[in-house]
Amino acid sequence: MAGPMRHGPMGHGPAGMHGGDKAADFSGTMKKLLKYMNRYLPVLILSLVCAVAGTAFSILGPKILGNATTKLFEGLMAMIAGTGGIDFDALAQILLFLGGLYLFSALLTYVQGWLMAGIATKVSYTMRTDISRKIDRLPMSYFDKVSHGEVLSRITNDVDSVTQTLNQSLSQVVTQVTLLLGVLIMMLSISPWMTLIALCILPVCLFIVMNVIRRSQKFFRSQQEYLGHVNGHVEEMFGAHVVVTAFNGQEDSIRTFHEMNDKLYHSAWKSQFLSGMMMPLMNFASNLGYVAICVLGGFLALNQAITVGDIQAFIQYVRQFTQPINQLANISNQLQLTAAAAERVFLFLDEPEESPDPSPAVDPESVDGSVQFAHVNFGYVPDKTIIHDFSATIQPGTKVAIVGPTGAGKTTIVKLLMRFYDVNEGAVLLSGYDVRQFARGEMRDAFGMVLQDTWLYNDTIRENIRFGRLTATDEEVLQAAKAAQVDHFVRTLPHGYDTVLNEDASNISQGQKQLLTIARTILSDPKILILDEATSSVDTRTEVAIQQAMDHLTQGRTSFIIAHRLSTIRNADVILVMKDGDIVETGTHQQLLDQKGFYANLHNSQFATTA
Incomplete structure (x- = not known):
């Protein structure tokens, strides 16, 4: 895995803690x-x-x-x-x-x-x-x-x-x-x-x-x-x-x-x-x-x-x-x-916990990569709905890109898929089973994530990559590093793979951090990939190298790619265009351009700005 997601926004001060208002x-x-x-x-x-x-x-x-x-x-x-x-x-x-x-x-x-x-x-x-x-x-x-x-x-x-x-x-x-x-x-x-x-x-x-x-x-x-x-x-x-x-x-x-x-x-x-x-x-x-x-x-x-x-x-x-x-x-x-x-x-x-895992739970080995969103309705708070009647069917091995403006609900869809949150209405199905029928930990083993916010810890580069699969050998770690275009820059470091990252990994660049999380995901050998702005922190040359590695990695695997840079998802099998919590358009890159709709406007405005 690419490392756990950060648990919530930091905010400007602690909320919800007002115990001093009454006597203990x-x-x-x-x-x-x-x-x-x-x-x-x-x-x-x-x-x-x-x-x-x-x-x-x-x-x-x-x-x-x-x-x-x-x-x-x-x-x-x-x-x-x-x-x-x-x-x-x-x-x-x-x-x-x-x-x-x-x-x-x-x-x-x-x-x-x-x-x-x-x-x-x-x-x-x-x-x-x-x-x-x-x-x-x-x-x-x-x-x-x-x-x-x-x-x-x-x-x-x-x-x-x-x-x-x-x-x-x-x-x-x-x-x-x-x-x-x-x-x-x-x-x-x-x-x-x-x-x-x-x-x-x-x-x-x-x-x-x-x-x-x-x-x-x-x-x-x-x-x-x-x-x-x-x-x-x-x-x-x-x-x-x-x-x-x-x-x-x-x-x-x-x-x-x-x-x-x-x-x-x-x-x-x-x-x-x-x-x-x-x-x-x-x-x-x-x-x-x-x-x-x-x-x-x-x-x-x-x-x-x-x-x-x-x-x-x-x-x-x-x-x-x-x-x-x-x-x-x-x-x-x-x-x-x-x-x-x-x-x-x-x-x-005594805080309320997540609902317990079902017993017996569905065997995670049954996950084949097919995903279905069936009339999903969701909001982080009860009185504010973010996702409205979201439906989509993804076949195994499909490379799916999710695009849309900020706040459209792209990342929320992924959180629902990995069951970080449960839907208010409808269902998210994995290989035909409701995700709520799986044990959370076992189900998440089938996913590999590369996030925009990298997470590395205070240990060697080798152990940070091995975090994707703790039983991996040094040779497997090396092969994953090569596939993620990591090997070259690591060997330029004085201690190579034994280089110890400090607590915030500030002794390597942001792009290099991203490459390490990608290597970690490759090593985990997941059935379903989730790439949330995975190349947003790297330069154009590095992005090309990463794209080559990711194209190899995504072959035969269901992949969800969240991207703002539309140039990175041109070869996606299907693109889901989201706006205000709903899918407004679906198709390949060329099909959506030919429709001259919302996606085409996003694409043209982005490249016009770039130009």
């Missing part, structure tokens, strides 16, 4: 994300169990350390009273047990991090794979309204945001909740009254968190949306840099970029500012409670209601008690960003 469905998106991770549920549960266990063991640390402090204090008091001394053996046993406990907790935390990193990476891999497969199943109409940059943003920025949260925030939610509950239990076991004061902090902290989340959620959503818009615009403008410069469109492009970037800046600034306010407010509330606890603890100690070690342990627990609240507040901000990113991914994965 946070709970629904997170449920979808958890459901998406079902396949990794056993490992995820094991990871979370390790997180809970590791946190639970670490919670016991302050209490055990408090016991050591109490032992030390009692020993010192006994020494002062002259009734005893410090029991260093008991103190050593407590400290050794505490060290082992912390070591085991650290080991569980390490295992949890290792498991979670694996899950996050696998989810990222799966999500990107699903997006890539989704792209292949989307109808062409989707790419007519959404820019390439928008799609790329899903597979890069949005997936990265989801992966980062899974790797860091999900396990932290579990550990911080465990820490909060565990610390609360330990505090209650030491002093219910002191715990009551600590709990008075909680409603204030929750009030702060809920208000900040409610106000910042829409800004996180807008931030992710406008990031996609900015990426889409930059990708478009960079890809068309030469065209933008040629038409002095830099200022307009920069102005559009600044407008999008300003919106991204304001939404990002507001989201980060609001989330940044959370920690200072939380610390202020926590410090007030901490002061009250210290005063009450001192009073209870003076009255011998609790031991010195318990006071130390409780103070440590109070510090730990506010920590998970602060961490959960920070995590909530990240979850908002993740929800916005995941929602964009899931919205993309």
Whole structure:
């Protein structure tokens, strides 16, 4: 094949993406994300169990350390009273047990991090794979309204945001909740009254968190949306840099970029500012409670209601008690960003797909090259018909030229033939079968395309030609290159067929690019050829050489040639003259000239202009 068609026009900005106009469905998106991770549920549960266990063991640390402090204090008091001394053996046993406990907790935390990193990476891999497969199943109409940059943003920025949260925030939610509950239990076991004061902090902290989340959620959503818009615009403008410069469109492009970037800046600034306010407010509330606890603890100690070690342990627990609240507040901000990113991914994965291939499908080996358009009616949008009652019958091996003014529907006919779009009414028949009875991929293997817009990729010239048939040998590649008049210019290059084309193949001329795509098509050995302005980018001398190669290639094959230069289709078996979506004339070149109709006027005006 000559390479895939470009998926839709680039446009001046992303269309159809206005998700920031309403709040994100946070709970629904997170449920979808958890459901998406079902396949990794056993490992995820094991990871979370390790997180809970590791946190639970670490919670016991302050209490055990408090016991050591109490032992030390009692020993010192006994020494002062002259009734005893410090029991260093008991103190050593407590400290050794505490060290082992912390070591085991650290080991569980390490295992949890290792498991979670694996899950996050696998989810990222799966999500990107699903997006890539989704792209292949989307109808062409989707790419007519959404820019390439928008799609790329899903597979890069949005997936990265989801992966980062899974790797860091999900396990932290579990550990911080465990820490909060565990610390609360330990505090209650030491002093219910002191715990009551600590709990008075909680409603204030929750009030702060809920208000900040409610106000910042829409800004996180807008931030992710406008990031996609900015990426889409930059990708478009960079890809068309030469065209933008040629038409002095830099200022307009920069102005559009600044407008999008300003919106991204304001939404990002507001989201980060609001989330940044959370920690200072939380610390202020926590410090007030901490002061009250210290005063009450001192009073209870003076009255011998609790031991010195318990006071130390409780103070440590109070510090730990506010920590998970602060961490959960920070995590909530990240979850908002993740929800916005995941929602964009899931919205993309939920886009309507092409209708499924029939089962069973017609065997593509039955394609003999005959084509029939039976009263075809089609429009890209429902309220605007482009093709009106188009009918034509093409016998196998016929060389068909399709001509007409711009907008007549020539390329649309080819898109319908290859089933890039389905007809609204009528049918397109291939070897007597409706194209909708074939599996799309298998049917398209019977076609070879050479387009006006060449597509080459970053690899050697040999591999770019071999793309037409990946199993072809080097000798077959060489023969195809010779047939397409490619061999001569390739051998003039320093590395010959091993010359690596850069990303936009700018190290060879446009005409040479076209020759390579023709060689690729020759190698694919198709049953039906489609040549859409295949010689429009080459000079007259090269065009003659290509015509000779194409005449040889088209022998015995059904060929559809779309051309504006009428000199290139004089030897066509039949010429279909189109105007406003209909066939207005049919015949050979000479027959149409003799009719002195629409084709003759096109021919005479073109050659008069040329003269």
